[in-house]
Amino acid sequence: MFDIRSSIINQKKYKVFYAIIPFLALFIALFIGGVLIFFAGINPWKAYNYMLQSIFGNIRLFSEVFTHFVPLVFCALSFAVAYKGGFFNVGGEGQLYFGALTATLAGVYIQGLPAFIHIPLVLLTGFIGGAFWCWIAGILKIKLGADEILNTIMLSYLAILLINFVVMYFLKPANSYISQSEKIAKSAYFPKLIPHTQINLGVILSLLTVIIIYYFLYRSPYGYQIRAIGENSDAANYAGMNILKGTMTVIIISGGLAGLAGASMLMGTQYRLTPAFSPGYGFEGIGAAVMARNNPWGIILTAFLFALLRVGAGAMQRGVGVPLPISWTIEGIIMILITGSEYLSNKFSTNLIGGRA
Amino acid sequence: MDLITIASWISMSIRLSIPILFAALGGLILFKTGVFNLGLEAMMLTGAFLGFYGVLITGSPWVGLLLAIIGGAILGLLLAYVTVSLGGNQLVIGLGMNFFALGLTGFFYRMLCSTGLLTDTTKTANFSSIHIPFFSKLPILGEIFFDHNFLTYLAILLVIFVSWFFYKTTYGLSLRSVGESPETADTAGINVYLIRYIAAIVSGILAATGGAFLTLTQVTRFSENITDGRGWIALAVIIFGKYKPWGTLWASLIFGAGFALVLQLQVMGVKIPIQIVQMLPYILTIAALIGVVGKVRGPSALGKHYVKN
Numbered sequence: 001m002f003d004i005r006s007s008i009i010n011q012k013k014y015k016v017f018y019a020i021i022p023f024l025a026l027f028i029a030l031f032i033g034g035v036l037i038f039f040a041g042i043n044p045w046k047a048y049n050y051m052l053q054s055i056f057g058n059i060r061l062f063s064e065v066f067t068h069f070v071p072l073v074f075c076a077l078s079f080a081v082a083y084k085g086g087f088f089n090v091g092g093e094g095q096l097y098f099g100a101l102t103a104t105l106a107g108v109y110i111q112g113l114p115a116f117i118h119i120p121l122v123l124l125t126g127f128i129g130g131a132f133w134c135w136i137a138g139i140l141k142i143k144l145g146a147d148e149i150l151n152t153i154m155l156s157y158l159a160i161l162l163i164n165f166v167v168m169y170f171l172k173p174a175n176s177y178i179s180q181s182e183k184i185a186k187s188a189y190f191p192k193l194i195p196h197t198q199i200n201l202g203v204i205l206s207l208l209t210v211i212i213i214y215y216f217l218y219r220s221p222y223g224y225q226i227r228a229i230g231e232n233s234d235a236a237n238y239a240g241m242n243i244l245k246g247t248m249t250v251i252i253i254s255g256g257l258a259g260l261a262g263a264s265m266l267m268g269t270q271y272r273l274t275p276a277f278s279p280g281y282g283f284e285g286i287g288a289a290v291m292a293r294n295n296p297w298g299i300i301l302t303a304f305l306f307a308l309l310r311v312g313a314g315a316m317q318r319g320v321g322v323p324l325p326i327s328w329t330i331e332g333i334i335m336i337l338i339t340g341s342e343y344l345s346n347k348f349s350t351n352l353i354g355g356r357a
Numbered sequence: 358m359d360l361i362t363i364a365s366w367i368s369m370s371i372r373l374s375i376p377i378l379f380a381a382l383g384g385l386i387l388f389k390t391g392v393f394n395l396g397l398e399a400m401m402l403t404g405a406f407l408g409f410y411g412v413l414i415t416g417s418p419w420v421g422l423l424l425a426i427i428g429g430a431i432l433g434l435l436l437a438y439v440t441v442s443l444g445g446n447q448l449v450i451g452l453g454m455n456f457f458a459l460g461l462t463g464f465f466y467r468m469l470c471s472t473g474l475l476t477d478t479t480k481t482a483n484f485s486s487i488h489i490p491f492f493s494k495l496p497i498l499g500e501i502f503f504d505h506n507f508l509t510y511l512a513i514l515l516v517i518f519v520s521w522f523f524y525k526t527t528y529g530l531s532l533r534s535v536g537e538s539p540e541t542a543d544t545a546g547i548n549v550y551l552i553r554y555i556a557a558i559v560s561g562i563l564a565a566t567g568g569a570f571l572t573l574t575q576v577t578r579f580s581e582n583i584t585d586g587r588g589w590i591a592l593a594v595i596i597f598g599k600y601k602p603w604g605t606l607w608a609s610l611i612f613g614a615g616f617a618l619v620l621q622l623q624v625m626g627v628k629i630p631i632q633i634v635q636m637l638p639y640i641l642t643i644a645a646l647i648g649v650v651g652k653v654r655g656p657s658a659l660g661k662h663y664v665k666n
Binding site (some may be wrong): 090149169334 | 369640648
């Protein structure tokens with residue numbers, strides 16, 4: 001006999017367990033990281049302690065966390081939105097670069113605007129740049145049948161080389177030896193929220209975007225359609241939804257968000273375009289999205305965690321001599337563990353009524 | 358360009374394409390069973406580091422190669438376990454492995470440097486060229502074709518072997534059927550999981566060998582992220598080579614020739630935008646993806662998790 005009460009209790013238990021998995025993964029990854037630190041001849045407990053103390057005891061280091069946090073949030077959202085809509089966008093890194101390029105053009109060559117016009121303008125061009133690069137991937141998939149996983153990766157590397165080329169041959173000032181663009185106009189700089197720190201307008205914008213994306217995906221009828229397409233495009237088609245339009249919307253938003261990552265880096269911290277503009281936020285953002293299981297709220301936590309690890313690894317290197325790549329290692333282990341635990345969450349969600357967690 | 362320059366260009370093209378060819382062949386074998394391998398970069402990097410570590414500690418490049426193979430096999434096994442047994446996302450696991458390998462090899466490399474085991478002047482042994490008697494003495498042709506290390510010849514032989522295996526043996530047929538329709542293969546009594554496991558391990562071994570080629574024959578020195586995107590180029594090679602063993606050989610030679618050309622022109626002081634040439638593999642691959650060079654069709658079951666009933 002079907003016992004509705006125990007089924008509800010089970011549901012709750014599953015939901016708790018489902019939510020615990022990322023924390024468990026973090027714990028295991030930190031533990032393995034600790035073993036590595038131990039092999040390096042350093043007391044892991046001391047190292048982690050030092051990391052937390054230096055970040056939370058030093059406003060400069062703490063504010064540095066946000067320079068990574070902002071692009072990571074945008075990149076993670078970019079991946080998550082596409083994923084929910086059934087488009088696997090691995091090319092966030094290239095879209096970030098392309099968004100940064102268009103934003104640089106609008107920031108350097110448009111001068112004399114007041115900040116309240118210039119800032120939105122540069123953000124918009126960044127969005128358009130990223131969206132454009134992702135749109136190409138979408139067209140290649142929809143019109144020409146090129147698998148998006150492969151073509152977003154290829155387009156990503158293409159974009160990085162292209163920007164490299166454009167910076168070296170077109171954006172570099174004639175009298176400069178260093179391959180970098182000019183600085184964008186002061187009117188396009190993000191205002192700082194706390195003076196002399198890296199905490200700027202980008203932090204608010206990224207959090208605002210999380211809220212917007214959440215409401216778009218989960219509270220708007222359009223977001224519902226997109227998720228329906230992502231879960232089962234045949235069923236969505238049968239229900240009379242316009243698959244093509246929905247997928248294209250997802251592609252534009254996803255690319256645009258990655259472009260915003262590039263624009264926000266440019267306007268908040270870098271101020272100029274360089275060949276090695278992004279240290280891999282596009283890929284790391286995928287990690288943050290995966291760990292958050294593509295939930296916008298979760299992305300705030302995971303992006304913060306990844307940013308913390310990056311800054312923390314730097315602090316541990318300077319303070320106690322832990323090799324810097326420890327942060328990549330921990331992030332990699334988290335991603336592997338989360339991927340490996342997918343079957344657990346699938347098992348839970350099929351046990352839930354309606355099959356949705 | 359005179360004849361000698363052209364000869365050294367071709368010779369360099371071969372040297373640059375072999376690591377990519379190894380990884381591409383490894384990737385191809387797993388792709389053919391229907392499983393994505395986005396961890397090629399991780400496997401190459403691990404192979405490059407372990408190869409270097411082995412030769413640094415023991416002085417023998419053979420030990421280095423052995424360590425690389427073991428490391429690659431372990432990563433392959435991990436990939437298979439997470440995707441085949443646990444049904445995890447085949448793409449995300451690859452990306453995660455890339456982070457993991459980048460971090461771990463960098464971590465240990467810096468440890469080697471800080472403990473003083475490795476200094477700026479450290480020189481390690483490597484696989485030297487095999488001078489094939491008589492042929493290597495031939496003018497021009499000798500340098501181009503008969504003066505490489507054994508891994509280069511091995512890679513070419515592997516292409517022939519894999520091609521024969523895929524299309525002329527029943528095991529090869531089973532492997533391809535798993536990638537096309539695992540359900541049918543299962544019904545026919547083929548162990549889908551076992552084939553995917555073996556393919557993943559072989560994939561890891563080959564990609565790691567490609568990585569070890571970098572530190573055991575060319576630069577004989579590891580540096581962080583030494584593979585520098587070669588794993589992704591290998592992915593491009595698989596597609597541009599239309600998922601065929603001989604195709605991967607030609608594709609990696611074409612891409613290798615492009616990279617060699619860049620180096621050659623730089624040495625000669627010709628100022629051309631190198632990025633344009635570097636972009637070529639990606640442009641060609643996208644062209645292949647949209648069918649410009651004829652229909653490119655991957656295995657039907659690629660990327661789909663198979664649950665045995």
